[in-house]
Amino acid sequence: MSPVETVAAFIAAIEAKDVDAAVALAAAGISYENMPIDPVVGHEALARTLHGFLAPASTVEFRILKQWTFDRTVINERLDRFQIGDGWLELPVAGVFEVDGDGKISLWRDYFDMGSYTRQFAKLAGR
Amino acid sequence: MSPVETVAAFIAAIEAKDVDAAVALAAAGISYENMPIDPVVGHEALARTLHGFLAPASTVEFRILKQWTFDRTVINERLDRFQIGDGWLELPVAGVFEVDGDGKISLWRDYFDMGSYTRQFAKLAGR
Numbered sequence: 001m002s003p004v005e006t007v008a009a010f011i012a013a014i015e016a017k018d019v020d021a022a023v024a025l026a027a028a029g030i031s032y033e034n035m036p037i038d039p040v041v042g043h044e045a046l047a048r049t050l051h052g053f054l055a056p057a058s059t060v061e062f063r064i065l066k067q068w069t070f071d072r073t074v075i076n077e078r079l080d081r082f083q084i085g086d087g088w089l090e091l092p093v094a095g096v097f098e099v100d101g102d103g104k105i106s107l108w109r110d111y112f113d114m115g116s117y118t119r120q121f122a123k124l125a126g127r
Numbered sequence: 128m129s130p131v132e133t134v135a136a137f138i139a140a141i142e143a144k145d146v147d148a149a150v151a152l153a154a155a156g157i158s159y160e161n162m163p164i165d166p167v168v169g170h171e172a173l174a175r176t177l178h179g180f181l182a183p184a185s186t187v188e189f190r191i192l193k194q195w196t197f198d199r200t201v202i203n204e205r206l207d208r209f210q211i212g213d214g215w216l217e218l219p220v221a222g223v224f225e226v227d228g229d230g231k232i233s234l235w236r237d238y239f240d241m242g243s244y245t246r247q248f249a250k251l252a253g254r
Contacts, residue, residue, distance in 0.1 A: 035219045036240035066223075068197045075195065075202055077223065077236075092162045094221035094238035096193075096204065109204075111221035111238035113163035 003099035004067070007074040010097075010105055011062045019050045027104035036114040056125060059083035072099045080112075084124040091117050130226035131194070134201045137224075137232055138189045146177045154231035163241040183252060184209035184216075199226045207239075211251040218244050 001009065006025060013021035023043050026032075032040040032049065040049045054060060060082055067076040074097040082089040091112055098107035128136065133152060140148035150170050153159075159167040159176065167176045181187060187209055194203040201224040209216040218239055225234035 036243055068195065068200070068202065070195045070197070073195070077238075092238065094223070096221070111204075111219065111240075113239070113241050115240075115242045116163055 001103055002069075003072045003097075003103075004069045004074050006099050006103055006105060007076075007097045010108075011064075014050065014054070015060050015062060017054045017057075017060060019047050019054065022050060023047050025105055026108075027100050027102070027106040030105055031107050031109075033107070033109040034114075035109065035111050053082075056084050056121075057082035057089075072101075073097065074099070084121065085126070087124045089117065089120040089124055091120075128230055129196075130199050130224075130230075131196045131201050133226050133230055133232060134203075134224045137235075138191070141177065141181070142187050142189060144181045144184075144187060146174050146181065149177060150174050152232055153235075154227050154229070154233040157232055158234050158236075160234070160236040161241075162236065162238050180209075183211050183248075186210035199228075200224065201226065211248065212253070214251045216244065216247040216251055218247075 010022055010025045013025065023046055026043060026046055028043060030042065030046055032046050040046055063079040063081065065077045065079060067074065076095050078093045078095060080091045080093050094111040096107065096109040097105055100106040137149055137152045140152065150173055153170060153173055155170060157169065157173055159173050167173055190206040190208065192204045192206060194201065203222050205220045205222060207218045207220050221238040223234065223236045224232055227233040
């Protein structure tokens with residue numbers, strides 16, 4: 001798979017809420033960096049984090065609005081959508097992915113506004 | 128100037144707190160989009176917004192950590208730094224710039240965590 005195909009498969013696994021499939025596409029030392037918080041490093045931590053944020057959502061969709069590939073780096077502007085209860089949480093994100101020589105994702109760095117996430121989550125989850 | 132040179136000159140103008148020079152590099156219909164808030168459109172609104180966020184800072188630095196150019200689009204990961212009083216506000220940002228056929232910036236879209244900005248600002252400005 002090319003880097004862009006690897007990222008597409010990774011995102012498809014997340015949308016399917018298939019954490020094992022997502023982790024299988026990640027390098028053992030993956031650094032998953034949500035910029036407002038500390039990096040999550042390695043398969044176990046990645047799986048735990050993915051389970052945490054996918055669990056409340058009945059449907060998950062990462063809409064890729066624009067995407068660019070430079071060598072082994074894939075960058076996208078996305079609208080990440082999570083169906084929670086009767087509504088949708090929608091989050092604009094800029095993502096940077098690096099794919100290593102073995103075709104595994106070694107870096108996933110997302111830039112977004114945490115407050116946009118938490119305010120919508122609180123409303124939808126009724127908390 | 129190439130698109131990447133235009134973006135470099137625009138960022139240099141911001142670091143110099145020279146709003147007029149920055150606006151001169153922007154298309155008349157520029158859309159300046161800080162993702163957590165509504166787009167700022169046009170020269171006047173751009174100038175007002177830039178004055179607002181540059182005014183409290185004695186020194187402004189946009190550290191470009193990584194940058195990619197694809198045709199007329201320039202994308203960067205940055206650490207934007209603002210010296211306020213005795214301290215520095217530091218904000219990780221992913222930016223997308225589009226430069227039009229006249230060499231003017233028609234889109235500037237930044238992804239960042241607003242809470243990271245406001246919490247540091249409140250502390251440094253003593254508010």
